[in-house]
Amino acid sequence: MSADADGAGMSGSRDGTSADPLSADGDGMSSDSGGTSAAAGGRDSAPIRLLVADDQALVRGALIALLDLEPDLHVVAEAERGDEVLALALEHRPDVALLDVEMPGLDGITVAAQLRQALPGCRVLIVTTFGRPGYLKRAMAAGASGFVVKDTPARQLAEAVRRVHAGLRVVDPALAAESLASGDNPLSARESDILRAAQRGGSVADIARDLFLSEGTVRNYLSSAIGKTAARSRAEAVRIAEENGWLLS
């Protein structure tokens, strides 16, 4: 059922969200009468200061262009690696940080945790390509205020930023449901390590060498991971763990 549910889930998520806006708590946002910026939480006050982190320069620049079109938003810093974000945030003091999950250096979720600790006033909005259930769970645990996938209509990004800045949470409801449906990560830390090492396709001997383990131990962990993921081969276990977002750091 898992494969079936995955496929249907993603398509459904797209179709569903095309009609209904992102909202986790309460009010349906219908106050979309373009012009006036005062409507969304922000007073007539200074614009919301943003930091944008994404490793793909083109996407990052495009996101900045999109956000800077809004009169009440202003991008004050951009990062292309996860490990740059903290320093930049300390320097520029953004109100909201938009973080991609997949970045070199540090993944966005780890960065979110850093930011929450160093700059409690800075809210975090995760913007990611993949709606892996495990990502959402870990992002929320790390203190993120919002989580949107890059499938969501561009119009809603600015609104998501405003809601996050206003202290609300922003989560794609379809994704939240899927995240609840799929249980917690069943893998132990070591099992995840082995699966991560198995990702690039090496043999048991290769994995054992990489991790300084006995080959028998590697086989045991693989077997146990295959069992826990309900897979029938190592490759399938890797795929399932990937799709659920269980292989982060």
Add this chain to the structure above:
Amino acid sequence: MSADADGAGMSGSRDGTSADPLSADGDGMSSDSGGTSAAAGGRDSAPIRLLVADDQALVRGALIALLDLEPDLHVVAEAERGDEVLALALEHRPDVALLDVEMPGLDGITVAAQLRQALPGCRVLIVTTFGRPGYLKRAMAAGASGFVVKDTPARQLAEAVRRVHAGLRVVDPALAAESLASGDNPLSARESDILRAAQRGGSVADIARDLFLSEGTVRNYLSSAIGKTAARSRAEAVRIAEENGWLLS
């Protein structure tokens, strides 16, 4: 790793660096598109009409925002599926089409071939996440005029569009070199089929069932694909073929 090469590459390409191997077709068509809209360099003429196709709505919207900032560019159509592009292009007659490679429906390279046939005046610029050597090769064979990865600085996208519209070719030189270094796709059509079927991690029996083949045949094709990719296991062969862009359609 290729980040700085990318940046330098685009600039270099602009200067007309040493031989650009991919423009060897020698079509000196500098007068062709000039016929309709006078000089390419002139900014006083009508804006360049663009079509943008990318399955991720947020990225698509952001790219449109970025491009519409340029006074001489105007986005007239957007598509989120490959199989929507042709109809939209016939309706809106863009001068340049920006196509992502990974899209539902049809991949961007196939769409490029469609467009070249149906609308010879419409240039194609491929904009993709992955700089797979095989993608570049096939894109050029399909008649694309340019190929940029999403790592390139945002500033250079508009310039790439203008160059493509002027009848020039735009290719990241580093990527072109890599593309030449890695030889042509060594896999036969059937071997690619088998590797594609092996991607999601099924057993030999699963693959055989999916493709209506004998298990022995599947093992033979796998073995041959493993040999040709210089891999040491099925999983590694899949990874290598993926990274080289040998598993499209």
Add this chain to the structure above:
DNA sequence: GTTTCGGCATGACATTTGTCACGGCCGCGG
């Protein structure tokens, strides 16, 4: 304190996978 659980390891075993040699069928180019 005892139980439980995760990490690590060994050894034995059945199954799967990868390789090789062989055969047949087709279409294409020398």
Add this chain to the structure above:
DNA sequence: CCGCGGCCGTGACAAATGTCATGCCGAAAC
């Protein structure tokens, strides 16, 4: 025409993989 290469299949064999039972250790939970 005839060879070559791609496609499909069989059979046999060695190596890798997946499973299971069993053991030891330390830490956390009861």
